[in-house]
Amino acid sequence: MNFHLKVWRQKDANSPGRLEDYEARNIPPDASFLEMLDIVNEDLISKGIEPIVFDHDCREGICGMCSLTINGIPHGPSTGTTCQLYMRKFEDGSTIYIEPFRAGPFPVIRDLSVNRSALDRIIQAGGFISERTGSAPDANSIPIPKTIADEAMDAAACIGCGACAAACPNSSAMLFVAAKVSHLNLLPQGKPEKDRRVLSMVEQMDKEGFGGCSNFYQCEAVCPAHIPASFIAKMNRDYLVASIKRTVGVMP
């Protein structure tokens, strides 16, 4: 297959960037999107052109390191991550726009690679859970209803790629934060710090400069881990309750 690529090239965070045109030739339909870029890069290197920088790691859809906004959609037209997107999804001969994940708090490092450590700092702000140390506890010693366990597991599926913020017209990271707040807040193990966790994580999210949620739900549409935006409603609820408790002084 052949494709006409329009790729964002940018030297570093402080230099202006622009779209450059490249031809991707003889791409097997079963190549992943990242493998297609590998092939294009080999060609660029052989021509003495600086290869295109992009993020990747596991290439099996679990680490959340790959990014890329393809034809305006973070992770492109498939339902998973960019590394799990195959070229057969595209029409032969079509033009493909490749831009970095865009969000104010995601500065470009180079080309298509952006710095997503803002998300790590939000996780850090979440803090610890109170847990008994010492000998290993018996399995299943804490009763957790199946529905709650499933719900927490759905939230925990977030791989922290940042596509939600990249998809959001407001650059809001709320789907990420909501998933991370919820997967602990739902479980008994996360209960003791429930209020403090949601307050600190939301405050860190604001400090990093992410926008607010206008309920567009574009995050939900692109999330490769299929986190439902109803977790944002849960975070809103937890934050509302925790804020009232803190304001009137009854926070544990």
Add this chain to the structure above:
Amino acid sequence: MSASGSSSATVVSIPCLLTRWLLSSLGKKTIVAVTGSLLVLFLIGHLLGNLTIYLGQDVINTYAQKLQSMGPLLWIVRLGLLAVFLLHIIFVVLLIAENLRASATKYIAKDNMGSTLFARTMKYTGLIVLAFVVFHISHFTLGLVQPEFYHLYQTLPDGSKRHDVYNMVVRGFQNVPISIFYILALTFLTFHLSHGVASIFQTLGISNRFLRPLLERASIAFAWLLWAGYVSIPISILLGFVQLKLPA
């Protein structure tokens, strides 16, 4: 706070904690949702009042007279409503500013990823509603638009006179451009609410993955029901179902 977070030695005052909450991204949105729902409640009440026009000149004029006779209470409600409306706008502006700052660089290739047009146009439909509200108050509350119809009075059997709201409204809406403007503005308000009402539940956290699709459909149905109620009045007047009542 306990051992976990910030030191318990610092005493943080309640007003400070309140602003920290309300000026956070979620706090601002909470205010937009709470003020939005109060405005929606007002819209329901206002519609019920307006619909008394179908019960005849006496009923709507009596209703208007009752409202007017509440005196200071009416002013408290009016000022409260104005404050709620202004708070909605102020916090919307704060949110928009924050969101623009966060998303300064836009994509060259655009895709809306399934978001609805109504969600994406909230600021524009809101702005149209603002323009309409200014016009509407100048029209029927202050009587600046058609002063000739504002100073109409109904003479009661005992000889006393009262403001003739019925004929003011009928004359007002017999003006076709005004009626069309009114219907268009209400259509944009309906767009605002078809996204906004479901949004209230999401923002205040009264939703989950099963409720959300239901709330979204209910929100659209509610918004159009409100639309039907409001625009039925100018349409009934234009079609002559509701007519001027001239003194015998």
